[in-house]
Amino acid sequence: MEAQPDSPAPSFDALRRKLAGSLLEPGGPGYAELATPWNRAVATSPAAVVEAAGAQDVAEAVGFAAANGMPVAVQATGHGVASTMDGALLVHTRSLDTCIIDTDARTAATGAGVTWKTVLGAGHDPGLVGLCGSAPGVSVAGYTSGGGIGPMARTFGAASDRVLSFDVVTGDGLLRHATAATEPELFWGLRGGKGSLGIITGMEFELLPLAHIYAGALFFGTDDIPHVLRTWAQWCPPLPPEATTSVALMHLPPMPGVPEPLAGRFTVSVRYVYTGNADDGATWLAPMRSAGVPIMDMVGLIPSSMIGLVHSDPEDALPAAEGSMLLSDFTAGAADTLLDAAGPDSGSPQLMVEIRQFGGALAEEPEVPSALCHRQAGYGLYTVGVGAPPELPAIADASVALQQHMSASAYDGTLPNFSSGSGAGGFAANYTAPVLDRLSSLARHFDPDNVFRLGQVPTR
Template sequence: MEIESLRRRLSGRITIKGDDAYAGLTAAFNVAVTATPAVIVEARDAQDVAEAVRFAEAAGLPVAVQATGHGLADPLDGALLVHTGRLDECVVHPEEGWARVGAGVRWQQVLDAAAPHGWAPLSGSAPGVGVVGYTTGGGLGPVSRTFGWASDRVRAIELVTGDGVLRRVTAHDEPDLFWAVRGGKGALGIVTALEFDLIRQPTLYAGALYFDGADAATVTHAWRDWCAKLPREATTSIALLQLPALPGIPEPLAGRFSVAVRFGWTGAAADGEAALAPMRDVAKPVIDAVQTIPYAAIGMIHNDPTDPMPVHESGELLHDLPAEAVGALLDVAGPGAGSPQVIVEIRQLGGALAEPPRHPSALCHRDAAYSLSTIGVLAPPIAAAVVSHAARVAEAMAPWTTGGLLPNLAAGVGEARIARSYDPETLARLIALAGRYDPANVLRAGQVPVRAAA
């Protein structure tokens, strides 16, 4: 490879195996995955991204992209990795209620920049996640039943397509790409910047109720009945937790089975309190952390882990959640079931998530009623048991699963994964567009190379 010729054309840095910076740039949030790209281009601007893609095409190298490492699911062996972490532009336009961010920006940066103006982004449950990967995969967050998918708020996208061309796309300029990138993740190109609408939501009545594992069956069945009647002002999920006894884990939860009912209410706090009252009355919470919070503190609803760890994630979408499904889940993952999973979660969908977008996109499965996720730590001696048990959970819930999967729901690769992420018509259109904008199939590494399913 003529690395020196590329180096002369970049304002950013090139790193290869053996360099001091290599390990830091390939670090993943899921440390069970080790990335081993042949070369890393740490882009300083969009032109660096374009130069890297053109170089990779000429050299016959596959291209992958990484900013925060949260979506890494492939070792990227031998690939050229475009690292976009230094594309850190973050500008809020308070007069018009929109923001522009670079590909290296995390949600907490946007939350903090928008809050002084009374605006908020449709961020996810983990504010440390990157904006671009989350949004291009749809974007399902703690208030999504009110406001819908983050990808539907996108106004404009700047990206380098697989042919090495830097493009700015909107609903009116290159509409095919605007359709494809919103839901298609990295299938068509490397996003360098996003512009999206914000919402007027300075505070939330939100948080979580934590119950003792002895009340798991009572709470989970009650949650199923309760959430089915909730208005769209409420977004909720329930999680069966087995949190380790580590510093920072509250004593009532550490080293024992518990159940968390997450709740985000976008209306008046008094109405949210009334809506949540039935769950507070089901059993006595060991921790009641639901209160009025600044929207910028939205991460406290789920309290997702912030430190890298080796994990196995799996996911499903459900078309229904009858009492029989709750019973089946508790049998395989409830207290006494011997589940090795740290988290088994069901999120209620519906509401604004089920509505058609103003501008159609590649995001599929909007009609799913619930999502199901399992997260287990791949540590000896239970690593093998985590993986096999996740398959047992999926088998137990099979009568109610749709067969589909959201692009962001459990990072993964491969033809089967891609086929589950999109319906046949959408996948065929994505493949055709990839052939037009990436004729050399440069974007064949990473999480969503759709042409692998062709």
């Protein structure tokens, strides 16, 4: 059942009476705050926002949307918005903020509004860490549902590989507890299927006994960029799985939070996490330390709870244009190609162009299979540009041109957490044909009214 273009907007009074939380409508207090995503360049206009106080509120919202032919969207921190949400009922989960650490079982149980920053802080004293991404300010649920490939992925795999259970409201309005034993098909699809099968209200996942890591970033100046980039390309292939690394061409403006040696300069950063012995980590890193004259050397033994310092991604909301692609390999020749297209003399408008090395444990299928695809990609390319909204289309076009420039190294496919806002075609590219067919079949089963159609799985 889908609303016709001229269908009148439904009255939300009946839904409001059933909620323990709040229902906010356009123009009313709090609506703009909750409807606005992290990327300020994305204009969203949901018909209403439900700030859920618990899982039952989520179920009520989904049931109301199904009865009124409305699509449903969800956000917690507002990262990874996939559409404008026009006419949708947006479920906001920030108030589902329970975080319980079981130190004996080495697990965390979190609500859908919990961020990795909270989990990292809770695990600090017992020396336990979860497989967060480069930006700990994102929600655990949203990140993990897209697979979750972070700065320890080569050692421990994807975050979705460590999930034990989900509490989720599916499109039929039912709250389900999904594990590999109780709901194997749903459990498979929720790990990598992003928001296509339901709204996660809570989850339980494994933590790792890892109190410290040898980690951080090296920064080099403009003159060293070519040699550093080529050295990194040759240094990566023999790295052991204890090492996860990326390299980023950066052109950061002088602004609060940007260290003075980097502000206004074109630099290159080598990001590095080593999960084994610190002395071994330093030995493996030595070729990169000597690839130039570091203007900042921030690599050392740190608490694993401080892993966000490796990338130091911005936490404040920004208007941004992002792009990504997967690469089969990244050779010295590919490094030269990247320099031509995005180096200091290229005129590139990107704030950052990053290459992440994959492989290691990430390339291995987990014991319990999931919908996460393209594990065999060798590297990932990610771009981000920041500017006033009128400037962003040109920045996005430049990212597409860069991807075309790198096409000789391309790997066919994308990753869910790096392809938000790319439409149904971009969503489909996250999966192989058999996995996409399986996700579509599951969506038809669990979402008979197609309320999660903004998740972009083709179900009709």
